[in-house]
Amino acid sequence: NAGVTQTPKFQVLKTGQSMTLQCAQDMNHNSMYWYRQDPGMGLRLIYYSASEGTTDKGEVPNGYNVSRLNKREFSLRLESAAPSQTSVYFCATRRQGNTYEQYFGPGTRLTVT
Amino acid sequence: QQQVKQSPQSLIVQKGGISIINCAYENTAFDYFPWYQQFPGKGPALLIAIRPDVSEKKEGRFTISFNKSAKQFSLHIMDSQPGDSATYFCAASNSGGSNYKLTFGKGTLLTVNP
DSSP: OOOEEEEOSEEEEOTTOOEEEEEEESSOOSEEEEEEEETTTEEEEEEEESSTTOOEEOSOOTTOEEEEOSSSBEEEEESSOOGGGOEEEEEEEEOSSSOOOOEEOOOEEEEEO | OOSEEEEOSEEEEETTSOEEEEEEEOOTTOOBEEEEEEOTTSOOEEEEEEOTTOSEEEETTEEEEEETTTTEEEEEESSOOGGGOEEEEEEEBOSSTTTTOOEEOOOEEEEEEO
């Protein structure tokens, strides 16, 4: 039972390159979230998916796209990376129903040069 | 627009002391107030949470105090230990149209000296 896994753990990109961050969960949770964490800024929601087949924008969606491939997987894509996207990215899940707790993955540290 | 304001940014406490972190919110629709703990290189993990129908919740050495009229809540860590050294985030959510999204404070880096 791995919980929430994220790949890769670290990544360095050049400006303009693209990449996809992967998130997978084995908790059978319906909702999944992508956050970015920057020093002194807390965690800010990029996109979320309430259930398989649905996605919605969060607080800072510009420059990102997401895909909810199935119930287990939720990917975050940077089409043309910019230095401002240097951050630590966290995926989180929440089970269905009237529950609030979110379970976070270990994060992906992305540097864009 | 920052909906959850957290203070202080950093805090240094001696072992055995009390650590206090404060948060204030603006949206009166929030109905769930968690605290998350994050160790270096790890993802945040839920530490303790409170609903607005109670003024205090205690779990071991960790207590949330909640003041609905002032729209403030705080985390108290009693008998602080070096192992408590971490970043703490307050957050708020509501179960309505926001789909349980969490709005986080900016975090407090707690250092407990031995």
